[in-house]
Amino acid sequence: MQIFNTLSRKKEELRPIKEGEYRIYVCGPTVYNYIHIGNARPVIVFDTLRRYLEYKGNKVLYVSNITDIDDKLIKRAAEENTDMQSLARKYEAEYFKDTEGLGVKKATVHPRATEHIDEILSIVKDIIDKGYGYVARNGDVYFRAKKFKEYGKLSHLVLEDLVSGNRSLRSEMDADLKEDSADFAVWKSAKAGEPYWESPYGNGRPGWHIECSAMARKHLGKTIDIHAGGEDLIFPHHENEIAQSECANGCTFANYWMHNAFLNVDNQKMSKSKNNFFTVRELAEHYGYEPIRYFMLSGHYRSPINYTAELIESCKSALERLYTCRDNLDFAIENASGADTSLLDDAKKAKEKFCAAMDDDLNTVEALAAIFDYVREINTKAQSSSKETLVAAAKMFDELTGVLNIVSSRKKDEIPAEVTDLVAQRAEAKKAKNWALADEIRNKITELGYTVEDTTQGAKVSKNK
């Protein structure tokens, strides 16, 4: 499998440290609010990567952190008149509600920053011991960015350019605490009224970047296979993680870095001030979760995608085609009488095309095309195939759609006896060519919330769409 590695800016053959096993760390949410649709993109994209690796028979250790200590949390807790921990737990629960709806598998571990203060302090100590960190007079601990010669290797930015950049006001503010304006905080001294933990440097709390370095080391080891997140995290977050981890551990932090492009709204970055901000929750209430997942996979993860309501609607229609195909398959299996086995070849071809696409840097768009090609074959041959063939074809359909996890919300409808009776009555009426009565019964069935469709294999009943 080829993966685009941000480090080399090239597609590379993905080779894990240990054959058949992948250690993946994906930067998780800061739980201070409901997640927005932009947050959902990396969650869905890398969940799909994980599912594909597992589908290919690999073991995946997947870690995604919960940031539950942060400036935004402190601020928001004050606004909501609550404490930081209750706020964090509340939105963490909402986060899991949304991700579950989006068909995202739970990570092997979802570590919380506040439960890893010991590990964080331990890596801070390593950094200081090795000469890469220093304690400022107020108790802040900073990382000497320039001392790490490879600083900038991920973002391909040069420190001098950064320093001369046009947003240096903030670093100038701390200029009297830092040795150099490029240095960044790994530990922050406590401010009045804010949560803090005791440390050798005085009371304080972890900086943003250090938690990921610490939790990755604890749960996945010093060198991991893949580290992933949104492209905005490349700098400074991931750059700083590399500096911290590689200096503290003395070895490569992550072999592959994967970053998804942004999701825009009206071709602009989503932001509250532009009033183009959508949470996953509000969209899910409108359209359901599954179209959102499909939408995220309908474009390549490294290309920006633009959200509009019309697109979600068209994703919903595309999903309908998949649901209908799967329903037809079940119906055909129950009523199978044909002998054609050529669908088995189509299933094999579909899998080959699907895997070739996924192997090429997670090309979910081509993978979807493979599924839709297969759907056409199924629809064409469903009524002429043998039962065994249809069962195998359905299994392949479930396999491929299962990797993308896009047909999970389809349920087999329970048909009440009342409706079944009406269907039987309608069949009688049809037999007698009493079309008026047949249509009247069909209307009744519709009113009860069900749809009846006539096929060459008899009447097919489902819930109204």
Added chain:
RNA sequence: GGUGAUGUAGCCAAGUGGUAAGGCAAGGGUCUGCAAAACCCUCAUGCACCAGUUCAAAUCUGGUCAUCACCUCCA
């Protein structure tokens, strides 16, 4: 100023040298008592624009235009 991305049909979107996948929408047809679903056909002599390289370019090179992002706590 530095770095990077993008521009393909009405909409979305794959395709990195061999003559434009797939989905949505639209139109026509087949099937059906009528429907629904499904299937078939139609829908870019052309891939922002201009040059160039090549037997061959959406794809490579140079330039132009447009849009977007990152450059110290935004996925």
